[in-house]
Amino acid sequence: MVQETVPVVVHPFSKYLRADMMPHIWCQGCGNGILLNCFVHALDELQTDLNKLVVVSGIGCIGRTAGYMNADSFHTTHGRALAFSTGVKLANPELEVVVISGDGDLFAIGGNHFIHAARRNIGIKVLCANNLNYGMTGGQQGPTTPLESVTTTSPYGNIEHPFNLVHLAAASGATYVARWTSLHVRQLTQSIKKMLQKEGFCFVEMLSPCPEIYGRYNKMRSGLEMMSWFKRASVVENFSDPSKAEITQEKIAVGEFVDIEKLSYEKMVHEKISKINEKAIEGVS
Amino acid sequence: MPKVKSGLTGVHFMNGDVACAEGAIAAGCRFFAGYPITPATEIAEHLSQRMPEFGGIYVQMEDEIASLAAVIGASYSGLKAMTATSGPGFSLMQENIGLAVMTEAPCVIVDVMRGGPSTGQPTLPGQQDVMQAKWGSHGDYGIIALTPSSVQEMFDLTVEAFNLSEAYRVPTLLMGDEIVGHMWEKVVIPSADKIKTVNRKKPNVPPEKYMPFKPDDDLVPPMACFGEGYHFHATGLTHNEHGYPRTSSSEVQSKLVNRLCDKIQKNADKIVRVEEVMLEDADVVVVAYGIVARAALSAIKKAREKGIKAGLLRLITLWPFPEERVAKVAKSAKTIVVAEMNCGQMVREVERAAKETPVVFLSKLGEEPHTPLEILEAIRRKR
């Protein structure tokens, strides 16, 4: 009888991850792992060519995602992932450029770059892990922190109105906008698949539990308690008015909000360049 | 992509900004991202027209921070990329200069210097950013900065800047000034086959064996680009040779940061360029760069007519600083005169290299650079 060695259990998605960087640094119950899982699942279902994928991330806990993906990846300075990605996509429009970043990186310091990338409709796919605070630096308030939330820099309760990210993305010109929570894993995976096959600037927000910091400060001391908030309060409202898609203790509006067709920036740029280039060559020869 | 033969081969009369833009195209630059700012706007305007003729990309980003970020992105996608700005934009770009240095992204950043600080004098010259060129971003690093004195050099040194940035995988700065940028002079543009261009080293190992930050003997790692199947990771965090973050290791930090500095410092002999005029027997040597060097040249000629043994050391490379050349000059000269359009920046480096030799500093701020007579006076007084 052949002596069999104990088989090592290998997760079917291992090939999408850098083995020597795993396990990831994220806390128990952190939604970032779920986002990575759904993203990889979508890539697997689409059988995406990993040689054409570029994952760009900003600074933050979610920013570490670029390091875990087994594809060309880049970890930029805080807030500049979209500007960097604009250069990548324009230089080589064949690449599938995905930005995976957080609420602070994309909407506080990176806010300006977000609205312009959306305005230009450059074909970058944005996955935002919105955990309602700045997790990496210890839990400070951010542009999506709900009113009255306690954070390390709003110990008396946050008195700044948070952004409604889907409204901002829709108003800036994105062609696909969706919001799900980390509980809606199936819908999230489908949205990511849709986004990867769509032309133009796409934005998918995932409401993410940060149980160690945000949750702990705000009476939801475990991932399960945060997930039960998502379960209790989520209402699927596909294609409802994004300006009314709120996130409160009582209601979290999720679903797909925008799904339109619009010519992408890189297509427009390269068409124009081709025409001018041809004319210039004719002129010379 | 089909190329357009450089229709501009020949002798031309053009302004410095346009010459710089043409230099970029001649060097093979096919991506420009910028933001308008006096006095560098003409570079963007000219490239918005010329880039597409060569199949290249021009994009106007929302600010200078985004401009440099896009340039680094395009560089990592395999294109030679450039941006152009002036003082205020240069300050904004500092964080991303650090990113370019840390991720060893070849790119060219043109700073057409103007009066500062802050908004300063947008339409007047200055040389106030030259220390910032070396020390502007946080952290320790090596960088290359070139400074043109003529419109012809705006063309030539832009080509040189691209070549250096590709050879050393480092952002290279072209520190022009408003006068050199806006004046019109004769420019000779050679035919494309006569212009030497350098491309980044590519990996010669298969993807499984590739380590994106493992240097060769010249301290420069070969560079794979996105989409070539190498699946590499690059980050602004301190990283090991695989590119993976190693934020807790003193050993990795020490190795990486020292290499980034040594990459330029230890290759300085191949990078440094100066122009030496009548130095062999000079008692008084003027050290100058940029537009001021033009006046200095005139001044030393006048000095010679008066029987003073004067010479000029014109700095073409500001960083790495040509300290060996300055030290050599200091040994034979009795006095060194440094003329700059600032309150004393490169003069500190000259003093450091000149050691015991007395150094006289001539400052001038505002609309005009030093006149030849002003420099001549300094040569005469301190002989």
Next chain:
Amino acid sequence: MPERIRHAPLDLEKVKPAKAEIHLIKDECKGCGYCIEFCPKKVLEESDEINARGVHPPRIVDESKCIICSFCSAVCPDFAIFVVDKENKEGK
């Protein structure tokens, strides 16, 4: 409650009913409890053992009840669990 009529599926020779094989990569688990909480068939529960991370990984209560919805696999943040259809695995 209507009486269930039980009979064998008409295409039993062609199609094999799914048989779940749940794989736990115990030392990757961080003990968040999502797989246990959200399994529709309550197939998992918290075990008493402590893994390399100092937490209690899940334990399979009754693998035969698993309907291979794979929600546990999809919601796991740590790539510590996945389910395979043993009967209809490719190559079998």
